[in-house]
Amino acid sequence: MAGKRRHILDLDDFSAEEITGVFSVAEAMREVMGRPVKKTPALRGKVVATLFYEPSTRTKVSFDLAAKMLSAEVLSLQPQTTSVAKGESLIDTAHTLEALGVDILILRHASSGAPYLAAQNTSLNIINAGDGWHAHPTQALLDLYTIWRHKGSLEGLKVTIVGDIKHSRVARSNIWGLTTMGAKVTLCCPYTLLPANLGNTGSLFPEVSLKPDIYSALEGADVVMTLRLQRERQAYGDLPSIREYTNLYQINDERLKLAKKDVVLLHPGPVNEDIELASACVYGPNSLIKEQVTNGVAVRMALLYLLSQGWHK
Amino acid sequence: MTPKVIAGAEDIRRIIARISHEILERNHSSKDLAFIGMRTRGVPLAQRLASSIKQFEGLDVPLGILDFSLYRDDLAHQGPGPLVRATNIPFNIDNEIIILVDDVIFTGRSARAAIDALIDLGRPASIQLAVLVDRGHRELPIRPDYVGKNIPSSKHEDIVVHLSEVDGIDEILITSSQETMKEG
Structure with missing residues (x-):
């Protein structure tokens, strides 16, 4: 399992056992984060580079922090200020980083599959920090970990994912992870925000159901995961109006009452306040949104540690 | 070579009693004492x-x-990873006399790692090391302060400690080792 893993590209190749292993290492990392001196030497001498072709706050900062708390050397590369601006291809950039001695490359790209290309063409360890509409495995792992910490287990939980599923790599990776861990997933969104191929979801994922009506989707939910309406991916063009979407799909206190009393609320951030989520809910009593950010560092520390440990040279 | 039992439950009980007296004697029953068990089998020994x-x-x-x-x-x-588990030290180690506890000392590299880990958490008054077995072959200038049993062993042998909390039985075994050597 973890010892032989070279890349983290999506959660489709993670077993339940491996995901549980990540949780256990993340617990140890949370303890490190709580210390007065937040630093351990586990990745001393390793070079970790982040290459983000799309903007990010949480993911990038938490990877930077995670690598630094493990004592790795961290390179933060911004494509706008590197040779990418002169037209260097992704593969060339990856080869260059490999030649410079980078060990782990954390890559975010607007094109689905870009991290796979880097993984196939170099011997770098690749972590997918989000590729197009496809996958965002580290976000999904931190979501799973956050739920697991609060509920003790994921088995049998009813998880409702609400919002822009079509453009959401977070939703896709979460569906893999949640179903692997035995949760029951309900997707709730207007049909225009549903991926075209999700008609066959039933056969691929028997545990995933589709309920476009928000009231029945929220009923009895243990976890509500809201997604950002992705303006930069033309999500707004798929809707008659934002106000209609808000009226039909916004998560607010009143609608949360349909779920179980101890429901927890997640959002990968950044939130479009008062669009997909009422601002009162963001830091409300059910919200784990801030904790997701903390857990994001712990999970990424765990992943960096596990990847570097499986190093075979 | 079939595993040979070197010490049983009674022996281990006596060792624990003796080491706890030694700790009290050396530290004058100080109120600043604290035990820290090194995972995995140092934990029940510290208890x-x-x-x-x-x-x-x-x-x-x-x-x-x-x-x-x-x-x-x-x-x-190392092979496929021993997973890290959480450190849990529910007190401030500053100015405490820390007794680090492990089952076997071998190369001394675990003890070195544990001392470094402790020093990242604070500044103890002193760190002392208690082990159930010292099997020799040190690779670092580290020596335990309290030793249950000195078992001079060859590098081709393995010392295995079983404790009832973890393994269901109390015993110290010596076996011939086929695999790459690991610190016990």
């Missing part, structure tokens, strides 16, 4: 030492658990 001291002197000695995996120097040489 046993603490309850033995409670029994002899009525002293409540705080107890912590240390996972030093993040401080090891041999990660790359």
Whole structure:
């Protein structure tokens, strides 16, 4: 399992056992984060580079922090200020980083599959920090970990994912992870925000159901995961109006009452306040949104540690 | 070579009693004592030492658990990963006399890692090392302060400690080792 893993590209190749292993290492990392001196030497001498072709706050900062708390050397590369601006291809950039001695490359790209290309063409360890509409495995792992910490287990939980599923790599990776861990997933969104191929979801994922009506989707939910309406991916063009979407799909206190009393609320951030989520809910009593950010560092520390440990040279 | 039992439950019980007296004698029953067990089998040993001291002197000695995996120097040489688990030290180690507890000392590299891990957490008054077995072959200038049993062993042998809390039985075994050597 973890010892032989070279890349983290999506959660489709993670077993339940491996995901549980990540949780256990993340617990140890949370303890490190709580210390007065937040630093351990586990990745001393390793070079970790982040290459983000799309903007990010949480993911990038938490990877930077995670690598630094493990004592790795961290390179933060911004494509706008590197040779990418002169037209260097992704593969060339990856080869260059490999030649410079980078060990782990954390890559975010607007094109689905870009991290796979880097993984196939170099011997770098690749972590997918989000590729197009496809996958965002580290976000999904931190979501799973956050739920697991609060509920003790994921088995049998009813998880409702609400919002822009079509453009959401977070939703896709979460569906893999949640179903692997035995949760029951309900997707709730207007049909225009549903991926075209999700008609066959039933056969691929028997545990995933589709309920476009928000009231029945929220009923009895243990976890509500809201997604950002992705303006930069033309999500707004798929809707008659934002106000209609808000009226039909916004998560607010009143609608949360349909779920179980101890429901927890997640959002990968950044939130479009008062669009997909009422601002009162963001830091409300059910919200784990801030904790997701903390857990994001712990999970990424765990992943960096596990990847570097499986190093075979 | 079939595994040979070197010590049984009674022997281990006596060792714990003796070491707890030695700790009290050396530290003058200090109120600043604290035990920290090194995962995995140092943890039940530390618990046993603490309850033995409670029994002899009525002293409540705080107890912590240390996972030093993040401080090891041999990660790359290990097989599929021993997972890191949480360190849990529910007290401030500053100015305490810390008794680090492990089952076997061999190369001394685990002890080095554990000392580094502790020093990242604070500044103890002193760190002392208690082990159930010293099997020799040190690779670092580290020596335990309290030793249950000296077992001079060849590098081709393995010393295996079983404790009832983890393994269901108390015993110390010596076996011939086929696999790459690991610190016990």
